[in-house]
Amino acid sequence: MSEPTKPPMVRCPSCGETVPYRTDxxxxxxxxxxxxxxxxxxxxxxxxxxxAKPPAAEDLPD
Ligand SMILES: [Zn+2]
Incomplete structure (x- = not known):
């Protein structure tokens, strides 16, 4: 009763291809x-x- 560990399938955000999410x-x-x-x-x-717009001074930390 041992199933091979399958990596989760994810869709490539760029081309939409379904690819295994492998750590390698x-x-x-x-x-x-x-x-x-x-x-x-x-x-x-x-x-x-x-x-594009410059950050407001009051939004900056410190
Ligand atoms: Zn792709």
Whole structure:
């Protein structure tokens, strides 16, 4: 009664491919290095747009 341990399946946030979430995949939850790079690039540009305005002084710690 022993089942092989299957990694959870996740969808690559970049291309939507269903890939096993394995700890030996350095690009998880992405399917590949390329998809991770694409997603990080999109996230960074999105973040840049959101954070375009300078932070208010009263919001800064200290
Ligand atoms: Zn992918």
């Amino acid at each position: 995949n350095p690009y998880r939850p992405f399917c590949s290095k390329g998809c991770k790079a694409i997603d990080l690039g999109a996230w960074a540009s999105e973040q840049f747009r959101v954070e």
